[in-house]
Amino acid sequence: MGKWGSSLLIKFSVILSLSVVALANNGNNFHLFYFVQQWLGSYCDQNGERCCYPPTGKPGPEFSIYGLWPYFNDGSFPYNCGSDNFDEALLKPMQDSLRKEWPSFTCPQIGRKFWVHEWNKHGTCSKSVLGEVAYFKAALALKNRVNILGALTSAGIRPNNQLYSLKSVKQAIARGTGFHPWVVCNRNSQGTSQIWQVAMCVDRTGTRLINCPFVPKGQGDCESRIKFPSY
Template sequence: MRKMENSLLTTLVLFLSLAVVALGNTSHLRAFYLVQQWLGSYCNQAGTRCCYPPSGKPSPDFTIDGLWPYDYKGNFAYNCGVDNYDVGLIKPLETRLRKEWPSFTCPQIGRKFWVHEWNKHGTCTKSILGEIPYFEAALDLKNKANILYALEKAGIRPNNQIYSLNDIKKAIVQYIGFEPWIMCNHNAQGHSQIWQVTLCADITGKKLINCPYIPKGNNGCASKIQFPVYYQ
């Protein structure tokens, strides 16, 4: 999952033509990117092997890749000092995290994925949210941005069929109310497919907003893209 996160961070920064910087002052933060991904599109890439979480094979859904804060210039905030990740505090959320924010890496890293997300991104919001509110915000925002339901409501389903990228965006806007930024990758056969969907949230982590910065340029998507099954 770190590989996926680094890929999107790099792409976002490239398209924005802004540098990623470490920020210690959270008063500069403006908003969050809420990034969700279709793990079926990650796992079917050539040379990629996925492992199910300890809880077993999950139900098909978009899952959280990260909740990443950025400042008023569009720069990402990351690694904002050392903070102790308290596993005991997070335990009541683990059932939801396993379902909605899982790692499919091999070997399974389980809690290490959440530790990584907190240390890299959550520490930058600790004066605003704190550890538990940070994870709760991501989970609650994910439920508000129910991407799979939005797509299925428009007849767009994960069945290996080809769909118009514009139709996918339109379905998300119609149901969720905000313009998404969609990133694609390619499966083992070389077909362009939906991979990550990014929306924005305000700095309180409570509500979705129109993204102050939308990356411009090639997002890896063709005009028609595949929506693969979740797992095979």
């Protein structure tokens, strides 16, 4: 093969590779959503992290929305699937609910930029099913249905800085919600594993809870006993 032919083959290979990446990353064939909530006590207590409360002040002791993320059926996920402009005005009717249920605790406090980030990175990958308004409405509706703290409290598992078995935490959430959760832990400054995020699987419509068929790739495991830090 001549020099020109080799160059053409290389260019074709690069174009094909980019096309495959683009196809895999458009999100149209995602399998389900992970609806993720986080415990503020663990977010603010994790090693090397600072948290800032929203302008409205410290929220009440509750799990808050962390994200609604589409996933493929192999445990990987699409991201940044489009350049759709985030229109904050569309969310004005639900803004108070979003501030309460989906606040940001990063420093400096970024407020609505968290919603922009979540829509651009994750929401755009589900826009074949959920537009911007429907995406955020779906997350709020799921938050109203999935009461993680209530499920844990009913089982005697409370945010009191005590250690609980991971198995008992999962069982309590499954008993309270009817579906098995995916639990993610972080570590505090003493290196103790603590409950941070709880995710439930949701079907492609963003409305119906389902049992999770897989654990997302790249997620760390909790210890067999985990702390539930006070808030």
